Amino acid sequence: MTERPKLDRADLLPLFGTGWKMEAQADALEKTFLFKDFKQAFAFMTRVAEEAEALNHHPEWFNVYRTVKVRLTTHDAGGLTTLDAELARRMDKAAGY
Ligand SMILES: C[C@H](O)[C@H](O)[C@H]1CNC2=NC(N)=NC(=O)C2=N1
Numbered sequence: 894m895t896e897r898p899k900l901d902r903a904d905l906l907p908l909f910g911t912g913w914k915m916e917a918q919a920d921a922l923e924k925t926f927l928f929k930d931f932k933q934a935f936a937f938m939t940r941v942a943e944e945a946e947a948l949n950h951h952p953e954w955f956n957v958y959r960t961v962k963v964r965l966t967t968h969d970a971g972g973l974t975t976l977d978a979e980l981a982r983r984m985d986k987a988a989g990y
Pocket residue numbers: 949950951952965966967968969970
């Protein structure tokens with residue numbers, strides 16, 4: 894298991910303000926993004942792909958038409974780390990929040 898900094902729960906408060914939710918077992922963040930149409934949704938995913946590669950940290954996501962349902966967790970750590978909070982922040986930015 895790769896050591897990664899555990900997440901300070903205080904880091905999550907701003908994310909709750911932009912619609913992120915904690916998954917029941919508290920080991921992941923979840924959010925559904927809604928866009929004008931499929932092209933906007935896919936453009937968002939393309940922007941996020943760049944960020945994910947830059948962080949070497951990748952979302953679990955499901956796209957149907959103009960929605961993108963996202964789940965963030967750190968697989969190597971078996972739970973939430975600072976990488977999840979950072980990717981969530983970058984996803985909000987990429988969505989124009
Ligand atoms: C070797 C390992 O797959 C890499 O370090 C990265 C790739 N992207 C990743 N993404 C996520 N969400 N969790 C990881 O542990 C992770 N590991």
